[in-house]
Amino acid sequence: MAEPVLEIRNLNVDYGLGDRAVHAVRDVNLTLHRGEVLGLAGESGSGKSTLAYGLTRLLAPPGVITGGQVIYHPAQGSSYDVLALSDNGLREWRWAETAIVFQGAMNSLNPVHKISTQLMDVLKAHEPNMSAHSRAARAREMLKLVGISADRMDAYPHQLSGGMRQRVMIGMALILQPQVVIMDEPTTALDVVMQRQILGQLIELRERLGFSVIFITHDLSLLVEFSNRIAIMYGGRIVEEAPANTIYRDALHPYSKGLLSSFPALRGPRRELTGIPGSPPDLAGMPAGCSFHPRCPKAFEPCGSAIPVLGRPDTPDGAGRSVACWLHPAEQPVG
Amino acid sequence: MKYFLQRIGFYVFTAWAAITLNFFIPRMVPGDPVQSLIAKYKGQLSTDAMQSLYILFGLDQHKSMWAEYVDYWKQIFHGDLGLSFTFFPAPVSQVISQALPWTLLLVGITTIISFLLGTSLGVVAGWRRGSWTDGLLPVTTFFSSVPYFWLGIIAIYLLAGPDSFFPSSGGFDSGLVPAWDQYFIPSAIQHSLLPALTILISSVSGWILSMRNMMVTVASEDYITVAHAKGLxxxxxxxxxxxxxxxxxxxxxxxxxxxxxxxxxLLVEIVFSYPGLGFTLLQALGARDYPLMQGIFLIITIAVLVANLLADIAYLLLDPRTRKDG
Known part of the structure; x- marks a missing residue:
C-alpha cells in the first residue's frame, strides 16, 4: 500500500469543558494514504465533520481538541504533528498542504469580493513574492481547470449558480496544489445531476494532480462509487473501515449495513430501502457499551456493557479491514 | 443605472411633497406674524408702521392659496426664504447661513468621529468576543439609552461653572467677534468641547453595539471559516x-x-445655548417666526433626503448584490 500522508492518532474532540463536555470525536485512528480517496460516512451528529474541523484546527468555540495527534507527512522533509504547530506554522500549513471544500456551496464565498480577489488572496498570503500578473494567471488557470471560463474572474459570487460556486471552491482548494483535500459534504446543497458532474470532475482532477481526498458525506452510495476506502463513524467513533467494495458487498457492522440499506444503490438489482430504526445517540448521554446497541437488531449480551475495540475481524478477508463490533471480536486491535 | 434614476425620481417626489407640506402647515396654525411682532414691540408701533408690516410680509393682498403656493416655489428657486420676524429685518437665508456652520461643525465632526470610533471599537469587540471587551457592553448599552440632552445637563452640572475650563453656554466668548483668527477659533473650540463630548458619548455606544453585533453574526458565516482555512x-x-x-x-x-x-x-443646542440651527429653531418657534421655521424645516428636509441618497450610493458601492446588471 502507498505511504501515508496524514495519520490521525487517538484524536479526541469535545464541545465544552469539564464534566459537561460532549465528546464528539473519541479515540479516532485513521490513516490517509497518498493518492487515495478516503470516504467518511455516518449519520448527522456522528462526528464526521467535527473530525475534519478538528484535524485542521478550525473548530469554533466551544470545540476543543482534548487529545491525540495528527501527523502530516509533507512531500519533502520530515513529518510533524499539525496539532502542535504554532499559529504561524498552522497558517502556512493550511491550504498549502491541506485544503477544504466546505458543505455550504452557497455561503463559502465572501459576497462582497470578486471571485478573482478571493482566489488571489490565497496566493498573496502563501506566496508573497508572486507578481500580481502571475497571480491572475494562476487564478485563471484554476478556473479553467474546473470548467469555468476566465471571463467570470470578475464576477461576484451572487452572479454564479450554486454548482459554479462549488466549482470555484474546488478550484480555489487546488490553487496551491495541496497534498490533501478534505471535502465536507461538498455536494449536499446541489441537485443530483450537479453532484455527479462535480464529483466526476474532482476524481478526474485527482488522477491528474495526484492529491489525496478525505470525502465526508452521509450518502454511502456516493462513497462506494467514488472512494477507495470507507470509514464509518457512529457516535464519535469509527465503527468500521474497509475498502469501498468490501463495505458494499459485505459490511460487517450492523450500522454499516443499516446505512447501506438506507440509500438506493446506483447500480445492481432493486432492493427495498429500510433505514435504521431509532435516532442517532445523544452525545451528551451516550449509552454504555457499544453506543449503537439500543438500535442494533443483532445486539446481544456483551454489547450493553463493554465497548468493542476497532480491530481486524475474524473473517476470511480480515486483512485490510477493521470493525468495532462484538459479533466480530477483534483478533488484533488497530491503533 | 436605471435603479439609480428610479431612486432619484423618488427623492424628487419626496422633496416636492415635503416642501408642499412645509408651505401649508404654518398657514394652518392660528395666529398672525404681524400680531406677534406687534406684541414683541409691546404696543410701541404706530398704525402706519403696522400697515407697512402687513404690506412687507405680503399679508395685505389676500391672495389665493394657489397664488401664494406658486410664489413660494418661485422664491425657493431664487434662494429667497423671506424675512425673519425674530431677527427682523434680516432675511431668513442670512439667519440660517449664520447658524448652520455652528451646527454642521459641531454635530458633523462629532458624528463622523463617533461613527469611526464606534465602528472600530465594535469590530474589535465583535472579533474578540468572550475577552475583556465584553465587559464594555453593559456600559455602552447604558450610554446608548441615555438621551443626549440629559447627559448635557449632567455635564453642565458637574463640569461647567464660573471657575471651570468648560463654558456652560454659547458658542464663543461674548467679547469676541466671529472671525478666523487666533482669539476666536480657540474660544469656539473650547465652547464646543462639552456639547461635542456629550453627543460623542451617547452616540458612540450605538455604533459600538450595532457593529459588534453584526461582527458576531458575520463571524459565524461559512466564508469566515473558509477564510481561516485558507490560511489568511x-x-x-x-x-x-x-x-x-x-x-x-x-x-x-x-x-x-x-x-x-x-x-x-436640537436639545443639545438648547441645553448649551449653542448658536446653531437647533437653537435658532427654538427661537423661531417661540416667536412664531414662520419664515424662519419654514426655512429651517426646508434645510432639514433637504439634508435628510441628500443623506438618504448618499446611503443608497454607499450601498451601491459597498455591496455588489445591490448592483443590477446592465
Missing amino acids: SERRVALSYAARNALLPNVSGFALSLGFIVGGT
Whole structure:
C-alpha cells in the first residue's frame, strides 16, 4: 500500500469543558494514504465533520481538541504533528498542504469580493513574492481547470449558480496544489445531476494532480462509487473501515449495513430501502457499551456493557479491514 | 443605472411633497406674524408702521392659496426664504447661513468621529468576543439609552461653572467677534468641547453595539471559516472578510445620521445655548417666526433626503448584490 500522508492518532474532540463536555470525536485512528480517496460516512451528529474541523484546527468555540495527534507527512522533509504547530506554522500549513471544500456551496464565498480577489488572496498570503500578473494567471488557470471560463474572474459570487460556486471552491482548494483535500459534504446543497458532474470532475482532477481526498458525506452510495476506502463513524467513533467494495458487498457492522440499506444503490438489482430504526445517540448521554446497541437488531449480551475495540475481524478477508463490533471480536486491535 | 434614476425620481417626489407640506402647515396654525411682532414691540408701533408690516410680509393682498403656493416655489428657486420676524429685518437665508456652520461643525465632526470610533471599537469587540471587551457592553448599552440632552445637563452640572475650563453656554466668548483668527477659533473650540463630548458619548455606544453585533453574526458565516482555512492572516480575515460584510448596515445608518446632523441635536443646542440651527429653531418657534421655521424645516428636509441618497450610493458601492446588471 502507498505511504501515508496524514495519520490521525487517538484524536479526541469535545464541545465544552469539564464534566459537561460532549465528546464528539473519541479515540479516532485513521490513516490517509497518498493518492487515495478516503470516504467518511455516518449519520448527522456522528462526528464526521467535527473530525475534519478538528484535524485542521478550525473548530469554533466551544470545540476543543482534548487529545491525540495528527501527523502530516509533507512531500519533502520530515513529518510533524499539525496539532502542535504554532499559529504561524498552522497558517502556512493550511491550504498549502491541506485544503477544504466546505458543505455550504452557497455561503463559502465572501459576497462582497470578486471571485478573482478571493482566489488571489490565497496566493498573496502563501506566496508573497508572486507578481500580481502571475497571480491572475494562476487564478485563471484554476478556473479553467474546473470548467469555468476566465471571463467570470470578475464576477461576484451572487452572479454564479450554486454548482459554479462549488466549482470555484474546488478550484480555489487546488490553487496551491495541496497534498490533501478534505471535502465536507461538498455536494449536499446541489441537485443530483450537479453532484455527479462535480464529483466526476474532482476524481478526474485527482488522477491528474495526484492529491489525496478525505470525502465526508452521509450518502454511502456516493462513497462506494467514488472512494477507495470507507470509514464509518457512529457516535464519535469509527465503527468500521474497509475498502469501498468490501463495505458494499459485505459490511460487517450492523450500522454499516443499516446505512447501506438506507440509500438506493446506483447500480445492481432493486432492493427495498429500510433505514435504521431509532435516532442517532445523544452525545451528551451516550449509552454504555457499544453506543449503537439500543438500535442494533443483532445486539446481544456483551454489547450493553463493554465497548468493542476497532480491530481486524475474524473473517476470511480480515486483512485490510477493521470493525468495532462484538459479533466480530477483534483478533488484533488497530491503533 | 436605471435603479439609480428610479431612486432619484423618488427623492424628487419626496422633496416636492415635503416642501408642499412645509408651505401649508404654518398657514394652518392660528395666529398672525404681524400680531406677534406687534406684541414683541409691546404696543410701541404706530398704525402706519403696522400697515407697512402687513404690506412687507405680503399679508395685505389676500391672495389665493394657489397664488401664494406658486410664489413660494418661485422664491425657493431664487434662494429667497423671506424675512425673519425674530431677527427682523434680516432675511431668513442670512439667519440660517449664520447658524448652520455652528451646527454642521459641531454635530458633523462629532458624528463622523463617533461613527469611526464606534465602528472600530465594535469590530474589535465583535472579533474578540468572550475577552475583556465584553465587559464594555453593559456600559455602552447604558450610554446608548441615555438621551443626549440629559447627559448635557449632567455635564453642565458637574463640569461647567464660573471657575471651570468648560463654558456652560454659547458658542464663543461674548467679547469676541466671529472671525478666523487666533482669539476666536480657540474660544469656539473650547465652547464646543462639552456639547461635542456629550453627543460623542451617547452616540458612540450605538455604533459600538450595532457593529459588534453584526461582527458576531458575520463571524459565524461559512466564508469566515473558509477564510481561516485558507490560511489568511487574522487581520485580513477580520477586516476584509468579517468587518467588510458587517459594515454594510452600519454604513447606511451612518448616512442617515448625516441627515440628522442638521436638525437632530436640537436639545443639545438648547441645553448649551449653542448658536446653531437647533437653537435658532427654538427661537423661531417661540416667536412664531414662520419664515424662519419654514426655512429651517426646508434645510432639514433637504439634508435628510441628500443623506438618504448618499446611503443608497454607499450601498451601491459597498455591496455588489445591490448592483443590477446592465
